[in-house]
Amino acid sequence: MALALGAWLLASSRTPAPPEGPGQxxxxxxxxxxxxxxxxxxxxxxxPEDGLExxxxxxxxxxVVSATDLEAVLVNGARxxxxxxxxxxxxxxxxxxxxxxxxxxxxxxxxxxxxxVVRRSVVRLAPEDExxxxxxxxxxxxxxxxxxxxxxxxSVLVWVPPASFRMGSPFAHDDARPxxxxxxxxxxxxxxxEVTWAQYRRFCEAxxxxxxSATFSPDGWTRFEAGPDHxxxxxxxxxxxxxxxxxxxxxxTEAEWEYAAGGGRGARFPWGDRPPVFGERLLNAxxxxxxxxxxxxxxxxxxxxxxxxxxxxSPFGALDMAGNVDEWVDDWFAPYEARPAxxxxxxxxxxxxxxxxxxxxxxxxxxxxxxxxxxxxYANAHLGFRVAR
Numbered sequence: 001m002a003l004a005l006g007a008w009l010l011a012s013s014r015t016p017a018p019p020e021g022p023g024q025x026x027x028x029x030x031x032x033x034x035x036x037x038x039x040x041x042x043x044x045x046x047x048p049e050d051g052l053e054x055x056x057x058x059x060x061x062x063x064v065v066s067a068t069d070l071e072a073v074l075v076n077g078a079r080x081x082x083x084x085x086x087x088x089x090x091x092x093x094x095x096x097x098x099x100x101x102x103x104x105x106x107x108x109x110x111x112x113x114x115x116x117v118v119r120r121s122v123v124r125l126a127p128e129d130e131x132x133x134x135x136x137x138x139x140x141x142x143x144x145x146x147x148x149x150x151x152x153x154x155s156v157l158v159w160v161p162p163a164s165f166r167m168g169s170p171f172a173h174d175d176a177r178p179x180x181x182x183x184x185x186x187x188x189x190x191x192x193x194e195v196t197w198a199q200y201r202r203f204c205e206a207x208x209x210x211x212x213s214a215t216f217s218p219d220g221w222t223r224f225e226a227g228p229d230h231x232x233x234x235x236x237x238x239x240x241x242x243x244x245x246x247x248x249x250x251x252x253t254e255a256e257w258e259y260a261a262g263g264g265r266g267a268r269f270p271w272g273d274r275p276p277v278f279g280e281r282l283l284n285a286x287x288x289x290x291x292x293x294x295x296x297x298x299x300x301x302x303x304x305x306x307x308x309x310x311x312x313x314s315p316f317g318a319l320d321m322a323g324n325v326d327e328w329v330d331d332w333f334a335p336y337e338a339r340p341a342x343x344x345x346x347x348x349x350x351x352x353x354x355x356x357x358x359x360x361x362x363x364x365x366x367x368x369x370x371x372x373x374x375x376x377x378y379a380n381a382h383l384g385f386r387v388a389r
Contacts, residue, residue: 100315
């Protein structure tokens with residue numbers, strides 16, 4: 001299905017400065033505070049339609065803005081040119097749509113510091129006849145469409161195509177700012193789920209390692225033992241990297257991980273912006289503490305079997321990219337830079353990055369852009385990994 005959209009957006013001219021005269025500040029004097037009149041900007045987002053499904057790589061955006069003193073219009077965080085017709089602001093632009101879903105966000109700001117934001121969801125379909133790259137050695141067709149199976153360790157992988165997206169978020173902590181443009185020139189096959197205890201123990205048997213403990217006591221008297229289908233934890237960054245190398249795979253980079261988790265939509269979670277409500281199971285996290293709902297239950301006090309939360313899948317079909325266990329990625333931790341980056345990798349530092357949140361993480365901190373880091377030797381009951389190719 002190919003859909004075409006025409007697109008307008010909007011803009012407004014500045015209100016002319018009032019002439020000098022009575023009531024104007026006298027040079028050298030401090031002007032008195034003046035109450036700001038008027039209302040915040042009004043945004044009429046006319047296209048795209050909410051929930052639009054398209055096979056096009058981009059959609060046109062059409063909106064009209066009304067404001068007494070418009071400063072800027074931004075579409076998905078980027079300032080767009082504006083022009084005025086009939087006293088209203090109009091802008092023409094397009095928004096890239098990666099496979100999966102994109103959140104189209106139009107923000108209008110006035111010079112009084114007020115803003116209005118309108119959002120629409122757009123889903124780019126991945127038709128079954130869209131060609132996939134040839135499978136590299138060691139991968140065979142997987143159990144579901146658009147998946148592959150790694151023969152060495154049995155990991156099922158999903159395809160994440162190359163893309164350009166905005167990494168980080170203006171709503172994040174300082175270490176995930178500034179938001180910046182990233183281009184990923186190569187697609188990847190990413191583990192659909194986190195590596196399990198059963199997989200990791202096979203690796204230990206094959207390499208003569210002693211596996212870590214799958215048992216822990218969080219409070220000194222409760223004893224929890226993870227089952228073979230739970231995600232492995234108590235592994236260091238080197239343990240994760242060694243497993244990936246043994247399996248003929250690798251750890252994803254931080255940028256690859258963030259794009260695979262969110263699809264470049266700007267949404268907070270893999271499934272969208274909305275947090276879970278009572279009785280809804282989208283992820284395994286510290287729900288009772290985060291939501292303040294007595295008896296709220298995500299079905300797991302500690303780790304859960306991998307793939308237990310299919311409704312929380314990423315746009316590419318990867319599961320548990322929020323919650324269950326944090327996941328080591330390849331990069332050393334480094335602050336973000338504002339300039340665009342191509343295939344970025346943190347290659348120097350003292351701490352390795354991990355992503356995604358865990359069973360012990362409040363829901364709000366399981367955002368796709370949230371970053372954490374630790375010494376590479378660190379191992380804990382909340383920290384595991386997934387693989388990539």
